[in-house]
Amino acid sequence: xxxxxTPLEIDALTEIFNIGIGRAANSxxxxxxxxxxxxxxxxxxxxxxxxxxxxxxxxxMEISAVTQRFSGDFQGQALLMFSKENxxxxxxxxxxxxxxIEDLSELEQDSLVEIGNVILNACFGTxxxxxxxxxxxxxxxxxxxxxxxxxxxxxDNDWSLYIKVKFSLPSEQIAGxxxxxxxxxxxxxxxxxxxxxxxxxxxxxxx
Amino acid sequence: MANLxxxxxxxxxxxxxxxxxxxxxxxQLVFFNQWLSDHSGLYLxxxxxxxxxxxxxxxxxxxxxxxxxxxxxxxxxxxxxxxFNPTPLPLYQKNYLGDEKHLIQQQLSVKKIAIDSxxxxxxxxxxxxxxxxxxxxxxxxxxxENKSQRQKAEIANKSKSQFLANMSHEIRTPxxxxxxxxxxxxxxxxxxxxxHFSKLATVSAETLLHLINDILDFSKIEAGKLDxxxxxxxxxxxxxxxxxxxxxxxxMKDIEVIVDNTALIxxxxxxxxxxxxxxxxxxxxxxxxxTDKGEINIKVKTTGIDTTQLKLVVNxxxxxxxxxxxxxxxLFDAFTQVDAxxxxxxxxxxxxxxxxxxxxxxxxxxxxVKSKQGLGSQFIFHLxxxxxxxxxxxxxxFNEKPVLVVDSNLNSGEMLSAQLRLWGLDVELCNAKSExxxxxxxxxxxxxxxxxxxxxxxxxLLDNLFTSLANANKxxxxxxxxxxxxxxxxxxxxxxxxxxxxxxxENVHTLTKPIVTxxxxxELSLTYSSESRLPERINTTKLFESQxxxxxxxxxxxxxxxxxxxxxxxxxxxxxxxxxxxxDVAKNGIHALELLQQRQLSTPYQLVLMDCQMPEMDGYQTxxxxxxDDKYQLSSQVNIIAMTAxxxxxxxxxxxxxxxxxxxxxxxxxxxxxEKISFWLAN
Numbered sequence: 001x002x003x004x005x006t007p008l009e010i011d012a013l014t015e016i017f018n019i020g021i022g023r024a025a026n027s028x029x030x031x032x033x034x035x036x037x038x039x040x041x042x043x044x045x046x047x048x049x050x051x052x053x054x055x056x057x058x059x060x061m062e063i064s065a066v067t068q069r070f071s072g073d074f075q076g077q078a079l080l081m082f083s084k085e086n087x088x089x090x091x092x093x094x095x096x097x098x099x100x101i102e103d104l105s106e107l108e109q110d111s112l113v114e115i116g117n118v119i120l121n122a123c124f125g126t127x128x129x130x131x132x133x134x135x136x137x138x139x140x141x142x143x144x145x146x147x148x149x150x151x152x153x154x155x156d157n158d159w160s161l162y163i164k165v166k167f168s169l170p171s172e173q174i175a176g177x178x179x180x181x182x183x184x185x186x187x188x189x190x191x192x193x194x195x196x197x198x199x200x201x202x203x204x205x206x207x
Numbered sequence: 208m209a210n211l212x213x214x215x216x217x218x219x220x221x222x223x224x225x226x227x228x229x230x231x232x233x234x235q236l237v238f239f240n241q242w243l244s245d246h247s248g249l250y251l252x253x254x255x256x257x258x259x260x261x262x263x264x265x266x267x268x269x270x271x272x273x274x275x276x277x278x279x280x281x282x283x284x285x286x287x288x289x290x291f292n293p294t295p296l297p298l299y300q301k302n303y304l305g306d307e308k309h310l311i312q313q314q315l316s317v318k319k320i321a322i323d324s325x326x327x328x329x330x331x332x333x334x335x336x337x338x339x340x341x342x343x344x345x346x347x348x349x350x351x352e353n354k355s356q357r358q359k360a361e362i363a364n365k366s367k368s369q370f371l372a373n374m375s376h377e378i379r380t381p382x383x384x385x386x387x388x389x390x391x392x393x394x395x396x397x398x399x400x401x402x403h404f405s406k407l408a409t410v411s412a413e414t415l416l417h418l419i420n421d422i423l424d425f426s427k428i429e430a431g432k433l434d435x436x437x438x439x440x441x442x443x444x445x446x447x448x449x450x451x452x453x454x455x456x457x458x459m460k461d462i463e464v465i466v467d468n469t470a471l472i473x474x475x476x477x478x479x480x481x482x483x484x485x486x487x488x489x490x491x492x493x494x495x496x497x498t499d500k501g502e503i504n505i506k507v508k509t510t511g512i513d514t515t516q517l518k519l520v521v522n523x524x525x526x527x528x529x530x531x532x533x534x535x536x537x538l539f540d541a542f543t544q545v546d547a548x549x550x551x552x553x554x555x556x557x558x559x560x561x562x563x564x565x566x567x568x569x570x571x572x573x574x575x576v577k578s579k580q581g582l583g584s585q586f587i588f589h590l591x592x593x594x595x596x597x598x599x600x601x602x603x604x605f606n607e608k609p610v611l612v613v614d615s616n617l618n619s620g621e622m623l624s625a626q627l628r629l630w631g632l633d634v635e636l637c638n639a640k641s642e643x644x645x646x647x648x649x650x651x652x653x654x655x656x657x658x659x660x661x662x663x664x665x666x667x668l669l670d671n672l673f674t675s676l677a678n679a680n681k682x683x684x685x686x687x688x689x690x691x692x693x694x695x696x697x698x699x700x701x702x703x704x705x706x707x708x709x710x711x712x713e714n715v716h717t718l719t720k721p722i723v724t725x726x727x728x729x730e731l732s733l734t735y736s737s738e739s740r741l742p743e744r745i746n747t748t749k750l751f752e753s754q755x756x757x758x759x760x761x762x763x764x765x766x767x768x769x770x771x772x773x774x775x776x777x778x779x780x781x782x783x784x785x786x787x788x789x790x791d792v793a794k795n796g797i798h799a800l801e802l803l804q805q806r807q808l809s810t811p812y813q814l815v816l817m818d819c820q821m822p823e824m825d826g827y828q829t830x831x832x833x834x835x836d837d838k839y840q841l842s843s844q845v846n847i848i849a850m851t852a853x854x855x856x857x858x859x860x861x862x863x864x865x866x867x868x869x870x871x872x873x874x875x876x877x878x879x880x881x882e883k884i885s886f887w888l889a890n
Binding site: 027030031032068094095105106107108110111113114117118121124125128129135136137138139140 | 270273277281282283284285286287288289290291292314316318321336339340343346347
């Protein structure tokens with residue numbers, strides 16, 4: 001790809017996603033008794049293949065993921081992924097379970113879907129609000145399996161907007177991974193809207 | 208789609224088994240379906256157009272309302288799970304409207320309905336998940352119960368093991384006292400009847416000890432606590448040693464024990480020698496117990512499995528009472544013997560074979576039995592061993608003149624011949640009973656390098672044999688060498704006199720039955736090389752030497768006995784006295800340290816016999832103090848032998864780790880004690 005985003009543009013992207021994710025944290029805090037703080041330490045745009053490696057999941061490791069598809073100005077699939085253990089841990093902590101659980105029951109899967117939904121919606125909201133994009137978004141779904149199963153519906157030729165999410169709970173730090181997977185055309189549209197947005201604010205600032 | 212009228216769609220929505228609410232941009236109620244009406248008690252006609260927050264007050268500033276807001280403003284769909292939002296709307300089970308106990312557990316989906324022609328609407332779909340929640344609660348409860356049950360069971364099991372370990376220790380201590388006292392008692396002036404009673408008491412105490420060992424082993428296997436060791440050892444030696452220790456009992460009953468090692472190819476192996484010994488001695492002791500005349504054959508075979516492992520097959524067969532075929536199957540179940548009367552007649556716990564089978568299985572093998580009542584039994588077990596790295600060179604072959612074997616037992620003679628042939632010797636086998644005449648002829652031709660003669664043959668026959676041999680030897684320069692195959696026991700006085708006189712002859716060597724490969728080879732090599740005659744001479748006299756330990760110059764040796772139990776003190780002192788040793792007694796570790804310190808400048812102790820478990824200061828602590836505290840510097844290297852009733856695995860390591868030199872399990876075996884004492888005093 002010829003036109004990568006400049007470091008400034010990436011910074012701006014990180015900034016607006018952090019605002020969005022802050023809202024998600026508020027929603028989560030209303031839902032649960034725990035205080036949750038969410039931060040995004042890292043955003044990157046990279047080929048899907050590299051994004052998969054970045055996840056740091058062993059090829060046979062079980063992953064719990066929440067996915068939402070989107071279409072419109074750009075289209076693709078958003079994934080929020082946890083290692084199975086981390087997913088279990090997050091749900092347990094948020095539900096205030098005392099007994100450690102070994103597997104997510106159907107209802108607990110739904111809770112993970114809701115958590116994922118809140119976080120992914122915050123990201124979508126950011127994109128719609130700040131980047132003025134027009135996209136429509138599908139209902140969240142739960143997927144569990146190894147990395148290949150999770151990425152069944154994307155190809156290695158796709159690109160990924162990779163966002164690392166840190167869940168800070170009083171007792172624990174849990175890492176989640178978000179991938180917005182798009183084809184190259186969608187990615188270019190997306191990057192263009194980022195550039196416009198950054199251009200807009202820098203112009204406002206200088207003018 | 209075009210064919211569907213609004214009426215049909217409306218009716219279909221009302222028939223759905225989920226709740227549907229549609230609101231407009233101002234979050235005012237546009238529609239809800241019949242399901243919602245049924246479960247809320249509200250009628251659409253009365254509520255239509257009202258803000259949802261008025262219809263359902265709890266909607267205001269709820270998570271549902273913010274989800275609806277994002278759906279309407281940004282088109283973001285939301286899923287509200289039951290776990291985080293159990294009852295977002297006041298919906299009840301049908302017929303229980305308004306009853307808080309029958310609130311419906313809900314799961315909600317919120318989505319924008321985007322139709323170009325109208326202003327955006329938002330749809331809330333409500334799923335009733337009450338039954339699912341109940342199901343999961345039940346499962347969770349069951350899982351919890353299961354877990355706490357399991358924890359309880361684990362704790363119970365643990366305390367059971369601990370209890371057994373403690374009991375084994377607690378029971379051994381008094382048995383130690385009983386056995387020790389009986390040993391001392393038998394050395395005092397006793398009438399015949401008293402001797403008999405004391406012997407019976409000893410046997411009973413020994414049986415009790417054996418029983419406790421069996422039960423402990425059994426419970427360890429049951430609890431999965433029995434570890435199979437993995438150490439390098441010599442397979443042939445291990446088997447030979449086991450057979451030799453058991454054989455004396457057989458010889459007392461006049462039963463021949465024959466070991467056939469000829470198919471044992473790999474000697475250097477890695478495995479658990481003590482457990483292998485346990486299996487073999489168990490099978491042997493059964494065979495001896497249930498056989499009154501005849502013989503016991505032990506056939507050993509190894510076959511390689513691959514480069515690292517081999518299979519050991521051992522067949523122990525006897526000519527005893529046998530087992531009815533239908534009973535063979537449950538022979539290996541715990542607490543089974545052929546019938547209750549067998550237990551009474553022959554004794555035993557009925558745990559032996561169970562332990563044997565479990566041990567075989569733990570070592571990757573199994574055991575089977577073939578038997579016919581009245582015709583003896585065969586126990587065949589196999590197990591898997593690792594091949595050892597150490598390669599043992601094959602025994603040297605001989606190229607001397609033929610050998611003559613004179614045996615009264617056919618099997619034993621054949622086994623012996625087969626073994627000798629393996630070493631390259633020509634063998635002639637002669638049965639002492641049936642082929643006596645040709646035997647004399649053969650001897651007179653005197654064409655043999657060595658004669659192997661079974662000493663259990665008739666005394667008269669033996670005497671004659673030697674006479675004719677002496678005649679034949681007169682004309683020879685080199686006398687024919689003779690190896691006498693003797694038993695460990697059970698010779699009549701007359702036989703003993705004859706044997707003693709024979710053994711003083713310089714061409715006569717002895718070998719104790721059961722004949723094992725190594726000693727046979729060694730004896731043959733010695734026989735063929737003349738220079739080793741003298742030391743052998745001394746060894747042979749040992750055969751008839753009394754086993755009683757003689758008083759000697761042990762008086763001045765200073766031993767410190769550290770033992771808290773008064774009975775055990777007396778037992779140990781009595782045993783020591785019998786060996787001619789004197790000892791001071793310390794009743795615990797602190798006392799022992801005081802004595803050591805007092806004595807170290809004048810006549811320091813040379814040996815400490817240390818009990819491990821004592822009040823105030825135990826044996827381990829005491830040993831560590833002796834070895835490391837400067838106060839006992841002059842005695843810091845004194846030899847310490849642990850004496851403990853703890854026989855759990857790891858005790859020995861614990862003793863050695865504390866700095867003790869050696870280890871003796873209680874009840875103290877007198878001859879082992881004597882052996883260890885003389886060894887450590889010599890060091």
